[in-house]
Amino acid sequence: MHILITGAAGMIGRKLTARLVKDGKLNGAAIGKFTLIDVVPPSPPADFGGEVSASASDLSAPGVAPQAIAGRPEVIFHLAGVVSGEAETDFEKGYRVNLDGTRALLEAVRTAGGGYRPKVVFTSSIAVYGAPFPYAIPDDFHLTPLTSYGTQKAMSELLLADYNRRGFLDGVGIRLPTICVRPGKPNKAASGFFSGIIREPLAGQDAQLPVADTVRHTHASPRAAVGFLVHAASLTRDQLGPRINLAMPGVCCTVAEQIEALARIAGPKVAARIKRVPDELVMRIVAGWSERIEAKRAAALGFKAETSFDDIIRAHIEDELGGKVAG
Amino acid sequence: MHILITGAAGMIGRKLTARLVKDGKLNGAAIGKFTLIDVVPPSPPADFGGEVSASASDLSAPGVAPQAIAGRPEVIFHLAGVVSGEAETDFEKGYRVNLDGTRALLEAVRTAGGGYRPKVVFTSSIAVYGAPFPYAIPDDFHLTPLTSYGTQKAMSELLLADYNRRGFLDGVGIRLPTICVRPGKPNKAASGFFSGIIREPLAGQDAQLPVADTVRHTHASPRAAVGFLVHAASLTRDQLGPRINLAMPGVCCTVAEQIEALARIAGPKVAARIKRVPDELVMRIVAGWSERIEAKRAAALGFKAETSFDDIIRAHIEDELGGKVAG
Numbered sequence: 132m133h134i135l136i137t138g139a140a141g142m143i144g145r146k147l148t149a150r151l152v153k154d155g156k157l158n159g160a161a162i163g164k165f166t167l168i169d170v171v172p173p174s175p176p177a178d179f180g181g182e183v184s185a186s187a188s189d190l191s192a193p194g195v196a197p198q199a200i201a202g203r204p205e206v207i208f209h210l211a212g213v214v215s216g217e218a219e220t221d222f223e224k225g226y227r228v229n230l231d232g233t234r235a236l237l238e239a240v241r242t243a244g245g246g247y248r249p250k251v252v253f254t255s256s257i258a259v260y261g262a263p264f265p266y267a268i269p270d271d272f273h274l275t276p277l278t279s280y281g282t283q284k285a286m287s288e289l290l291l292a293d294y295n296r297r298g299f300l301d302g303v304g305i306r307l308p309t310i311c312v313r314p315g316k317p318n319k320a321a322s323g324f325f326s327g328i329i330r331e332p333l334a335g336q337d338a339q340l341p342v343a344d345t346v347r348h349t350h351a352s353p354r355a356a357v358g359f360l361v362h363a364a365s366l367t368r369d370q371l372g373p374r375i376n377l378a379m380p381g382v383c384c385t386v387a388e389q390i391e392a393l394a395r396i397a398g399p400k401v402a403a404r405i406k407r408v409p410d411e412l413v414m415r416i417v418a419g420w421s422e423r424i425e426a427k428r429a430a431a432l433g434f435k436a437e438t439s440f441d442d443i444i445r446a447h448i449e450d451e452l453g454g455k456v457a458g
Numbered sequence: 459m460h461i462l463i464t465g466a467a468g469m470i471g472r473k474l475t476a477r478l479v480k481d482g483k484l485n486g487a488a489i490g491k492f493t494l495i496d497v498v499p500p501s502p503p504a505d506f507g508g509e510v511s512a513s514a515s516d517l518s519a520p521g522v523a524p525q526a527i528a529g530r531p532e533v534i535f536h537l538a539g540v541v542s543g544e545a546e547t548d549f550e551k552g553y554r555v556n557l558d559g560t561r562a563l564l565e566a567v568r569t570a571g572g573g574y575r576p577k578v579v580f581t582s583s584i585a586v587y588g589a590p591f592p593y594a595i596p597d598d599f600h601l602t603p604l605t606s607y608g609t610q611k612a613m614s615e616l617l618l619a620d621y622n623r624r625g626f627l628d629g630v631g632i633r634l635p636t637i638c639v640r641p642g643k644p645n646k647a648a649s650g651f652f653s654g655i656i657r658e659p660l661a662g663q664d665a666q667l668p669v670a671d672t673v674r675h676t677h678a679s680p681r682a683a684v685g686f687l688v689h690a691a692s693l694t695r696d697q698l699g700p701r702i703n704l705a706m707p708g709v710c711c712t713v714a715e716q717i718e719a720l721a722r723i724a725g726p727k728v729a730a731r732i733k734r735v736p737d738e739l740v741m742r743i744v745a746g747w748s749e750r751i752e753a754k755r756a757a758a759l760g761f762k763a764e765t766s767f768d769d770i771i772r773a774h775i776e777d778e779l780g781g782k783v784a785g
Binding site: 222261265270271272273274275276277279282285286289290292293296297373374 | 549588592597598599600601602603604606609612613616617619620623624700701
């Protein structure tokens with residue numbers, strides 16, 4: 132089994148690679164080779180006995196996509212992309228990387244010849260949805276993104292579905308909810324506080340909460356996101372049918388419930404490190420985000436997220452903090 | 459007022475041009491110039507005293523789109539496109555014309571500079587929807603096209619909405635239902651019989667009906683479609699909000715009701731010219747099409763279709779047959 136991961140140097144890309152190395156196999160077949168690409172050079176995984184090709188490359192540049200699939204990987208995890216904020220500030224780069232890069236990859240697969248038909252797992256986002264929302268977003272809710280990033284993801288989903296329908300590849304797109312708790316340093320994403328109010332207090336630092344406790348959102352851990360990707364790769368055409376782009380499940384809770392979970396797991400002293408610093412801009416942005424995602428099809432197809440925010444915190448403590456919490 | 463029409467040589471393009479020439483104005487402003495483009499040379503309209511630039515050009519070719527908008531038309535009707543059947547048989551041409559051509563036009567507008575911000579009216583299609591369907595398709599139903607044509611239209615809608623949101627243009631996309639009664643010769647489109655069973659009998663000829671009388675579908679006349687386009691051009695950003703792509707209304711009826719209307723208007727002898735010649739392939743294709751479209755937002759925004767299939771037949775007799783029917 133040869134696996135290509137685009138965006139392999141990103142947080143999810145690295146965790147996916149590590150999970151696959153640990154599993155040693157995918158869909159029952161032993162993994163013999165990884166091709167890892169990203170715009171920055173991906174680190175080859177530790178403890179992998181097979182072949183690894185890791186290179187810095189931009190899929191949207193001429194000739195790169197055909198080169199990326201030259202070894203005919205059976206499974207492609209297409210995670211590469213410019214994030215939401217950058218796609219909004221750099222309009223041309225967002226379309227070039229997120230739309231043209233994806234199209235170049237799909238075109239390379241289509242024109243590869245020799246009956247090549249890989250499994251392509253594409254990471255989309257709940258940014259394909261745009262307010263106003265119903266109480267909960269059903270699987271058949273329309274795509275009216277309110278960002279260029281969401282537009283590029285929605286267009287890529289449609290393209291993937293058409294290439295899948297035409298039989299050029301076996302595609303599946305998964306719309307990730309907000310990933311929480313993101314490891315690493317705070318970033319400037321408007322959603323950053325959802326992770327920050329857990330990550331920083333657990334590391335003994337104060338964190339700022341810019342919105343009201345009543346804000347409700349849907350979250351999945353990085354571990355769950357990697358699980359979605361691996362599970363998506365196992366689904367057959369028959370299981371998926373023509374609607375291959377799926378909203379993923381997650382834990383729907385309020386900020387207050389996040390904080391209660393933190394206090395339950397790490398104690399009130401840790402939870403007290405969250406400082407309320409209202410930020411009008413963040414409040415306004417977050418007000419346009421979806422709260423509840425039904426994700427009924429994903430559940431029926433066997434995708435599994437955490438079932439409580441406590442579990443999301445525990446996953447972070449296990450995966451990032453070696454099981455330890457700064458008291 | 460300078461108006462650009464792409465796909466101006468097509469049936470709707472010609473009727474739209476004629477309607478605008480007859481009106482003499484659009485949104486209250488006198489029309490001084492038409493730029494008409496198509497892959498075949500559009501005929502300049504008769505009885506128009508203003509300036510006309512008519513040329514054969516392919517929007518997806520380099521440099522063509524900037525040239526098409528060089529005169530800074532205030533309103534652009536973007537009708538150009540490869541039809542459903544051709545987009546399915548020629549995959550590359552469909553994406554090049556329907557997606558890349560549209561994107562080239564929008565990019566030309568975005569990069570024109572000088573505060574240029576035209577109204578862009580885009581003809582989409584109910585082909586953006588894909589079975590299985592609910593009893594009636596609501597305005598917030600997701601887009602899961604089952605053709606490359608429908609995929610290209612859905613992707614173009616998303617692109618238009620993002621360019622609109624970013625303020626590069628004032629966009630509106632209208633999803634046309636099946637246009638009936640199409641004038642001219644029978645074509646090979648699977649939907650051709652919906653028009654053929656009215657057009658041919660009214661012209662004194664036999665027509666073949668390949669499906670059961672119980673087949674239900676939604677129709678609008680060419681006259682109504684032109685009315686949608688003109689009305690769409692009048693809508694403001696405030697009226698439209700962020701969801702600028704709209705399903706259009708139509709007359710929802712069964713084939714039996716179409717035939718009854720024909721008998722009512724032209725007599726049973728004319729209706730008897732419809733011969734039942736079942737065609738398994740057409741039946742299967744039509745079974746995957748939508749039946750009812752709610753189009754509530756379009757109705758609220760003032761779009762008007764015919765209210766009965768009788769009116770659709772009368773529009774055809776008035777507009778195409780000079781009011782006369784072969785007895």
